[in-house]
Amino acid sequence: MTGHREPHLRSVASGPGSVVAYEQLAADLREAITSGRYATEERLPTEAELVATSGFSRQTVRRAFQELSNEGMIYRVRGRGTFVLPHDARYLRSFGNIPDLMSLAVDTELRVIEPLHVRADVSLTSLLGAGAESVMSMAFTRMHRGVPFCFTRVCLPLDVGARIKDQPEILRLTEPGAVSRTTIIALVEAASDDSIDSAQQTATACAADDDVARHLQCEIGIPTLRIDRRYLGISGRTLEYAINFFHPDRYEYRLQLRGKRN
Incomplete structure (x- = not known):
């Protein structure tokens, strides 16, 4: 896609109370969406693109997408990709x-x-x-x-x-x-x-x-x-x-x- 942008992906912390990999990736994607780096109806990077650029496993990327889908932030269209749903200020x-x-x-x-x-x-x-x-x-x-x-x-x-x-x-x-x-x-x-x-x-x-x-x-x-x-x-x-x-x-x-x- 033209003008492709990657969300800022942070390293995953370790130790008591730390955030596991899919939660960290979901948080980074969530922040990219809520801050406006991805607009409503814009396509997000594919699973393969995120695996290549982040170093996370495909299972981690898929779980992060599932979390955002459960939250009503994104929707997925088979064969087309993952897109940002309209969202309000909540x-x-x-x-x-x-x-x-x-x-x-x-x-x-x-x-x-x-x-x-x-x-x-x-x-x-x-x-x-x-x-x-x-x-x-x-x-x-x-x-x-x-x-x-x-x-x-x-x-x-x-x-x-x-x-x-x-x-x-x-x-x-x-x-x-x-x-x-x-x-x-x-x-x-x-x-x-x-x-x-x-x-x-x-x-x-x-x-x-x-x-x-x-x-x-x-x-x-x-x-x-x-x-x-x-x-x-x-x-x-x-x-x-x-x-x-x-x-x-x-x-x-x-x-x-x-x-x-x-």
Whole structure:
């Protein structure tokens, strides 16, 4: 195709909480689409072209295309290629497992509202259970292309918070307004002796109060999507509790249910 452009392909990280190959490639393609490097109805590089230019395997490329297809960003025409679907300004992700949640860092930014600190608040300590009297808490907005689509408060047991508070990523987030491409749960996973084993989630509709409206830059009282996530270690202990409020016009949530595999 004339004027062929390749998305910027980053190397795949390794270690706890890292993003696997197809997720990284999907994120790079997603960013190329949302930033306008590929226009609506424009053809993307073929699987063979991406294999040749990226070094990823054909299976990895195919899986990345499948992820974007599931998200409604692209469509494929047999014998013709893969094309960009019309899209709006909403941030859309498909979540099927905990690594999917950790991979938010590849195409969004965290912007600090309240740096990580000790907080004695019975409404928060009760979320962690086991008679906790204080928690380590942090509040931030999640940004996509400079626009806030989620306001989040995370609560951590004191010992878990102590493990991450001196990590370089957290030390760069000690002032309101500081930004980073990270997720707190990935930092917890990397620092904890008790690996993340599972997550529990509840989703409800919730009217934006003064605090949520201010940080999401929306009107007070509009319906938001509240998603509470409890991350559990292998021991069954709560390692993080996150309360998220999503702007309905800037975010679309999809839960991908995967079939049973033997």
